[in-house]
Amino acid sequence: MQGLLATAGENLVSPAILFFALGVVAGLVRSELAVPKELTAGLSLYLLLAIGFRGGAELAREGVSLAFLAAALAGLVLGLIVLPGVAFAALRKLGRVDPVNAGAIAAHYGSISVVTFATASTFLARAGVPHEGFMTAIMALMEAPGVLGGILLARMSGHQKPAEPGRIGAALRETLLGTAPTLLLGSLAIGALTGGKGMELMAPFLVDPFQGVLSVFLLDMGLTAGRRLGDFARMGRFLIFFGIAMPVLAGILGVLVARVVSLSVGGATLFAVLAASASYIAAPAAVRLALPQARPDLAITLSLGITFPFNILLGIPLYFALAHRIIQG
Amino acid sequence: MQEALKRVEIVLEALALPAALEIITKAGATGYTVIPQAWGRGARGERTDLGFSEVMRNALIIVIAPAGVAERITAGMSPLLADYAGILTVANVESCVGLVPGDTL
Numbered sequence: 001m002q003g004l005l006a007t008a009g010e011n012l013v014s015p016a017i018l019f020f021a022l023g024v025v026a027g028l029v030r031s032e033l034a035v036p037k038e039l040t041a042g043l044s045l046y047l048l049l050a051i052g053f054r055g056g057a058e059l060a061r062e063g064v065s066l067a068f069l070a071a072a073l074a075g076l077v078l079g080l081i082v083l084p085g086v087a088f089a090a091l092r093k094l095g096r097v098d099p100v101n102a103g104a105i106a107a108h109y110g111s112i113s114v115v116t117f118a119t120a121s122t123f124l125a126r127a128g129v130p131h132e133g134f135m136t137a138i139m140a141l142m143e144a145p146g147v148l149g150g151i152l153l154a155r156m157s158g159h160q161k162p163a164e165p166g167r168i169g170a171a172l173r174e175t176l177l178g179t180a181p182t183l184l185l186g187s188l189a190i191g192a193l194t195g196g197k198g199m200e201l202m203a204p205f206l207v208d209p210f211q212g213v214l215s216v217f218l219l220d221m222g223l224t225a226g227r228r229l230g231d232f233a234r235m236g237r238f239l240i241f242f243g244i245a246m247p248v249l250a251g252i253l254g255v256l257v258a259r260v261v262s263l264s265v266g267g268a269t270l271f272a273v274l275a276a277s278a279s280y281i282a283a284p285a286a287v288r289l290a291l292p293q294a295r296p297d298l299a300i301t302l303s304l305g306i307t308f309p310f311n312i313l314l315g316i317p318l319y320f321a322l323a324h325r326i327i328q329g
Numbered sequence: 330m331q332e333a334l335k336r337v338e339i340v341l342e343a344l345a346l347p348a349a350l351e352i353i354t355k356a357g358a359t360g361y362t363v364i365p366q367a368w369g370r371g372a373r374g375e376r377t378d379l380g381f382s383e384v385m386r387n388a389l390i391i392v393i394a395p396a397g398v399a400e401r402i403t404a405g406m407s408p409l410l411a412d413y414a415g416i417l418t419v420a421n422v423e424s425c426v427g428l429v430p431g432d433t434l
Binding site for chain 1: 344366373378380381412
């Protein structure tokens with residue numbers, strides 16, 4: 001317990017996390033601090049490119065192994081079926097959320113958050129804990145299936161208007177060919193193709209500035225989350241509970257699955273972060289296209305306003321401690 | 330006499346923009362203007378650009394078109410506006426300087 005508190009405390013004093021906290025506070029007190037939206041859009045492109053490229057280079061260094069394939073398969077099953085299924089069931093049965101909104105929210109929780117993953121990687125690097133290089137590729141693989149899983153659950157629950165086949169197609173297009181997945185997967189491929197040489201060339205652009213860019217991006221995320229805190233009151237207690245309980249449950253599940261596929265402590269921490277994180281870039285757009293009757297503000301406030309801050313501030317050290325105990329203990 | 334001109338103004342969720350422009354073109358409009366970033370407050374609460382996602386962003390479309398085209402746009406847009414955030418208004422154009430809809434260079 002003391003070790004957990006120490007890691008959580010250490011996590012809290014990293015610059016990127018403190019900038020996030022600054023954003024939340026500034027948003028709460030309605031400070032005039034604002035990050036231009038065009039800059040945020042640009043920074044998110046940089047983050048996707050940097051994360052994808054570095055993941056690709058690491059994949060090239062390690063090669064495709066059996067361990068990678070096992071983790072990839074586990075990630076796909078978790079993302080497509082288990083996570084959206086658990087989220088959907090909890091929302092329907094415990095929260096009495098209507099099927100369309102339950103499916104929409106489940107899609108967000110089935111998918112992953114690239115920035116949470118990047119923050120967790122930074123956390124591991126600071127703690128000096130190594131992880132499998134293929135984890136970025138696993139992350140890229142887990143972005144789309146969860147979105148699809150949630151959308152299908154909403155559709156199968158039969159409370160939808162007569163089927164409009166174009167809608168699923170548009171959503172599928174968005175999850176595979178939207179800005180985020182295209183750049184992430186494309187950079188991963190370029191990183192894998194150019195390997196160590198490419199990484200050497202790109203390092204001054206991709207490695208050193210990364211923490212600074214992540215800090216500015218997290219500052220803006222904090223501002224958005226802080227300004228949205230007022231929306232919680234209208235969401236009801238169950239959804240707030242869900243926004244914290246779901247990532248904890250998914251994180252535990254993630255560590256257990258990671259143990260089955262023999263990931264290291266670092267790899268298991270990242271796998272748990274992937275399971276626990278909820279999407280707020282790729283999923284909202286795809287869900288909006290496939291399930292226009294769902295309220296977009298509900299899912300985005302949950303994933304961005306509750307789950308994201310929870311994971312960034314407390315979730316990551318918690319999953320690390322769990323991974324440590326279950327994998328090494 | 331030339332058909333009366335209408336000004337169709339549509340505030341719309343940015344994500345539905347491609348679908349809307351297709352409806353407008355199919356309705357026979359020869360042009361339109363899009364202001365891609367708009368924010369505001371309405372029945373769905375505050376809608377503002379998040380920067381990293383277009384889901385909460387609005388766009389503004391302005392179309393100057395003959396009354397018949399404006400009617401077709403209104404009819405075509407109503408299913409879209411049932412699902413997505415937005416509002417469509419049609420107003421009379423009293424005068425129009427520049428290339429009038431239908432003109433070609």
